[in-house]
Amino acid sequence: MRARGQEETDVDGREIAAAVAAEAAYMEDVLCRLVAVPTTLGNEEPGQEVMSEALREVGLDPVDVPLDEAMLRSHPAASPFSWDVSGKRNVVADWQPAGAGGRSLALNGHIDVVSAAAEGLWRTAPFSPSRDGDWLYGRGAGDMKGGLAVILGAVKALRGLGLAPLAPVQLQSVVEEECTGSGALQCAVSGLRADACVVTEPFPGALSISQVGVLWFHIDIAGLPAHAGDAQHGANAIEASFPIVAALRRLEAELNESPPVPYDAFDHPINLNVGVMRGGDWPSTVAAECTLSCRLALYPGQEVAWLQARVEQAVASATGAHPFLAAHPPRVRYDGFACAGTEIDVAHPLVTTLSASYAEIAGAPPELVPTTATSDARLFLQEGIPAVCFGPWAENVHAVDERVNIPSMITAAQVLALFVRDWCGLADAGGAT
Ligand SMILES: [Zn+2]
Numbered sequence: 001m002r003a004r005g006q007e008e009t010d011v012d013g014r015e016i017a018a019a020v021a022a023e024a025a026y027m028e029d030v031l032c033r034l035v036a037v038p039t040t041l042g043n044e045e046p047g048q049e050v051m052s053e054a055l056r057e058v059g060l061d062p063v064d065v066p067l068d069e070a071m072l073r074s075h076p077a078a079s080p081f082s083w084d085v086s087g088k089r090n091v092v093a094d095w096q097p098a099g100a101g102g103r104s105l106a107l108n109g110h111i112d113v114v115s116a117a118a119e120g121l122w123r124t125a126p127f128s129p130s131r132d133g134d135w136l137y138g139r140g141a142g143d144m145k146g147g148l149a150v151i152l153g154a155v156k157a158l159r160g161l162g163l164a165p166l167a168p169v170q171l172q173s174v175v176e177e178e179c180t181g182s183g184a185l186q187c188a189v190s191g192l193r194a195d196a197c198v199v200t201e202p203f204p205g206a207l208s209i210s211q212v213g214v215l216w217f218h219i220d221i222a223g224l225p226a227h228a229g230d231a232q233h234g235a236n237a238i239e240a241s242f243p244i245v246a247a248l249r250r251l252e253a254e255l256n257e258s259p260p261v262p263y264d265a266f267d268h269p270i271n272l273n274v275g276v277m278r279g280g281d282w283p284s285t286v287a288a289e290c291t292l293s294c295r296l297a298l299y300p301g302q303e304v305a306w307l308q309a310r311v312e313q314a315v316a317s318a319t320g321a322h323p324f325l326a327a328h329p330p331r332v333r334y335d336g337f338a339c340a341g342t343e344i345d346v347a348h349p350l351v352t353t354l355s356a357s358y359a360e361i362a363g364a365p366p367e368l369v370p371t372t373a374t375s376d377a378r379l380f381l382q383e384g385i386p387a388v389c390f391g392p393w394a395e396n397v398h399a400v401d402e403r404v405n406i407p408s409m410i411t412a413a414q415v416l417a418l419f420v421r422d423w424c425g426l427a428d429a430g431g432a433t
Contacts, residue, residue, distance in 0.1 A: 007099070007427060008099070008101070008102075008166060008425045008426065008427055009163065009426050009427050009428055011161070011163065011421055011426055013360050013361070013418055013421075015161070016157065016158065016161070016414065016417045016418055016421065017361060017414045017417075017418075019157040019158070019160055019161050019417075020153060020154060020157040020410065020413045020414045020417050021410055021414070022157065022160075023153040023156050023157045023160075023413070024153075024406070024409075024410050026057075026152075026153060026156060027149040027150065027152065027153035027409055027410070027413065028131075028136065028149070028406060028409075030050075030054050030057075030148070030149045030152055030153075031129065031136060031141065031145055031146055031148075031149040031404070031409070032129040032136070033050050033054075034047060034050050034051070034111075034140070034145035034148060034149065035127065035129035035136070035138035035139070035140055035141050035145055036127060036128065036129055036138075037050060037127070038113070038116075038126075038127040038139070039111050039112050039113050039140065040112065040113060040114070040115050041083075041112060041176070041178065041179055042083065044088065044111050044112050044175045044176075045088075045089075047111040047112075047145075047173075048089060048090075048091045048111055048173060048175070051091045051111060051148065051173040052091050054148075054152050055091065055093040055152070055171060057152075057156075058093075058152055058155055058156045058159065058171075059156075059159055060093035060094070060095060060155075060171065061093060061094075062091050062092065062093045063091075063092060063093065063094075064089040064090070064091060064092075065089060065090040065091075065092050065172075065186055065187055065190055065191055066087075066088065066089045066090075066186075067085040067086075067088040067089065067090075067175070067176075067182055067183065067186050068186060068190070069085050069086065071186070071189060072085065072180075072182050072185065072186070075185060075189070077181075077185060077339070077378075077379060077382040077383070078180070078181075078182065078185055079179075079180040079181060079182070079216075079336060079337050079338045079339055080180075080334050080335055080336070080338060081179070081180050081182065081335060081336065082335045085176075085182065088175050088176070088183075089175070090172060090173060090174045090175060090183050090186055090187055090191070091111075091172075091173045092170055092171060092172045092173070092187065092191055092192075093170070093171045094168055094169070094170050094192065095155060095159075095164065095165060095168070095169040095170070095171065096164065096168065097164060097165050097166055097167050097168055097169075097424075098163075098164035098165070098166065098427040098428065098429050098430055099164075099166045099425075099427045100166060100167070101166050101167075101425065102165055102166030102167035102423070102424040102425035103167050103195040103196065103423050103424055103425075104167040104168045104169065104170075104192060104193075104194045104195045104196075104424070105165070105167070105168075105169045105170070105194055105195065105196055105197070105198070105419075105420065105423055105424055106169075106170045106172055106187070106191065106192050106194035106196070106197040106198075106380070106385065107151045107154075107155070107169065107170070107171050107172065107197075107198055107200065107416070108172040108174060108184065108187065108197055108198070108199045108200070108376060108380070108387075109144050109145075109147045109148040109151060109172070109173055109174070109199065109200050109201075110144060110173070110174050110175070110176075110177030110178070110183065110184070110376060111145075111148070111173050111174065111175060112175050112176055112177055112178050112179075112183075113139050113140030113143065113145075113178065114139070114143075114178050114398050115139075116139050116400075117398070117399065117400060118400055121400040121401075122137075122400050122401055123137065123400075123401050124137055124138075126138060126139040126400075126402075127139060129141065131406070134405050134406050134407055135403040135404070135405055135406070136403060136404050136406055137401060137402065137403045138402065138403075139402055140402070141394065141402055141403055141404040142202045142392070142393075142394020142395065142396070142397050142402050142403060142404040143201070143202060143394060143397035143398065143402065144177075144200060144201050144202060144391065144394075145404075146200075146202065146391070146392045146394060146404035146409050147199075147200030147201055147202065147391040147392060147412075148173060148200070149409060150200050150391060150392060150409050150412045150413045150416060151171055151200055151413075151416065152171070153409070153410075153413040154413040154414075154416040154417040154420065155169070155171060155417075155420075157413070157417055158417050158420060158421075158426065159429070162428060162429050163426045163427070163428065163429055164426070164427060164428075164429035164430075165420055165424035165425065165426060165427075166424055166425035166426065166427055167195070167424045167425070168192055168194075169420060169424060170191055170192035170194065172184075172187050172191060174186070174187055174376065177375070177376045179216075179336045179337065180336055180337060181337070181339060181374075181376055181378065181379050183376075184199075184376035184379040184380065185379040185383075187379075188379045188380050188382075188383035188385060189383065193385070194380075194385055195385075195386070195423075196349075196350040196385065196386045196387070196423060197377070197380040197385050197386070197387035197388075198350075198354065198387070198388060198389075198390055198416065198419065199375055199376050199377045199380075199387060199388070199389045199390075199391075200389070200390065200391035200392075200412065200416070201375050201376075201377075201389040201390075201391050202391050202392055202393065202394035202397065202404070203369070203371075203389045203390050203391050204391070204392060204393035204394075204405075204408050204411075204412070205358075205362065205366050205367060205393075206366050206367040206368070206369045206390070207351060207354060207355065207358075207366050207367075207368055207369070207388045207389070207390050208369060208370070208371050208375065208377060208388055208389040208390075209343065209344050209346055209351065209368045209369065209370065209388065210262055210263075210300055210341070210342070210343040210344075210369075210370035210371070211300070211341055211342055211343075211370070211371045211373065211374050211375055211377065211378060212263075212269065212270070212297040212298060212299060212300070212341045212371070212372055212373065212374060213297065213298040213299075213300070213302065213304060213307075213339050213340040213341040213342075213374060213378075214295060214296075214297055214298075214337040214339055214373075214374040215295070215296050215297075215298065215304060215307050215308065215311070215334070215337060215338055215339075216293070216294070216295055216334065216335065216336035216337040216338070217293075217294055217296070217308070217311055217332055217333065217334055218291055218292070218293045218294070218332070218333040218334075218335055219241070219244060219291065219292045219294070219315060219330050219331070219332055219333075220289070220290075220291050220330060220331040220333065221237045221240050221241055221244070221279070221289065221290045221291070221292070221325070221330045222235075222237060222288075222289060222324075222325070222328040222330070223235045223236055223237030223238075223240065223286060223287050223288045223289055223290065223324070224286065224288065224324055225285050225286050225287075225288035226285070226286040227284065227285070227286075228283070228284040228285065228286060229284075231286050234286030235286065235323075235324035235325070236286050236287050237279055237280070237287045237288060237289050237290035238277075238279040238280050238287040238290045239287070240290065240319070240322060240324075240325055240330075241277065241279070241290050241292055243318040243319075243322075244292070244314075244315055244318045244319065244330065245274055245292070246318065247314040247315065247317050247318035248272055248274075248294065248296070248311070248314050248315075249272065250314070251272075251296075251310055251311070251314045252270060252271070252272040252296065255270040255296075255297075255298075256268050256269065256270050259299070260299055260301070262370040263299060263370060263372075265370070266370075266372060269297070269299075269372050270296070270297045270298070270299070270372075271295075271296075271297060271372065272294060272295070272296045273294060273295040273296075274292055274293075274294050275293055275294060275295055276291075276292070276293035277290065277291070277292050277293075278290070278291045278293075279291065295337070296311065297341075297372065297373075297374075298340070298341060299341055300340070300341030300342060300343050301341065302340070302341070303340065304338050304339065304340055308332075308334065308338075311332060312332050315329075315330055315332055316329065337374065339374060339378060340378070340382075341374075341378075342377065342378040342381040342382065343381075344381060344386055344387070344388060346368050348386055350386045350387075350388060350423075351368065351388060353419065353422050353423050354366075354388065354390060354415075354419050354423075355368075356422065357415050357416075357418040357419040357421075357422050357423075358390070358415045360415075360418055361411060361414045361415050361418065362411065362415070366390070371389075375389050377389050390412065390415070390416075391412050392404055392405060392408040392409040392411075392412045393405040393408035
């Protein structure tokens, strides 16, 4: 029996690891419930209902952190968005401390997922979770409903041992990670002002210590419709996009010429993606309009406004000589990600403490890695809350047959539970819940 009270309890890591392992079936069950709801942009609410239910199962009281449009439109770290966010909510739950003197912690994951991309190519329906061996398949299984289940499993196990932290721990399920980061920003601004944040994105055996920024831009290209038989009297907006893409590829090549440390470890750290093209409306009509929606990355330290100017220059360079577009220049719009890269010092106590917790389970420290994608960790860092990503092993995120490795979820949850001990301190829960 542990002594009841507010004294820090030194709990053996093996006892915690065993308690977490005993929650494996629970974690998988929650994961399946989460994957079964297709929480694409604008459809996150059924997922938040599952998370509310799961937080109650863990013994916590979930509360809403609604998106505040006025704040999100005016905050310097926010990304622009053209859609309605009224009624959207993050779901958070505070795990109350049993004592004092520890460091507080936010455990964060996002509920939104990207679309299935090409449903017919999947081995099983993307929103019907299916297990095969050690792997659980489904859109969002890895990015990052597995991570949400890891948070729940770690906290459930510690609570089951009758333990509570010595500082507040807030569990957060946020919306809009895949398009703006508005959900995480709302939590960083109006959630727990935590001493650290762990985002359980799929970083197995690794902590993210640097991430690129990301810019979404949309290019509206005008054309002049004409009958295809008189095409020379029209201007084809779809074909006008080809030299624009070529100019953007030249910009991309330039951005990859001499990557700064630590991105010099990558062959091609900055990727342009022409993700969506919409244009024209009839095979026998010269296309009157075309819109390209693109994603381009930037290094930490570079300004979003600088990259926006470079994109606009590239578009202008491709259209200046075009007889129709010179008089009707394409419009570049910003809607979605417009965010800078972020870094955390590898000597930060969050990094060293989580590394030690990891090593206690895995026998060796994790890698400290840069990433060529963005994550919600940046919003916490930009708000002065130290943050890293660490989580289970996933494959094919944003692709077909996305999957998460179930044993790696258990390992990640064990590490996270030890980290709660090592970062916050643990005590007998006593009357605290
Ligand atoms: Zn993610």
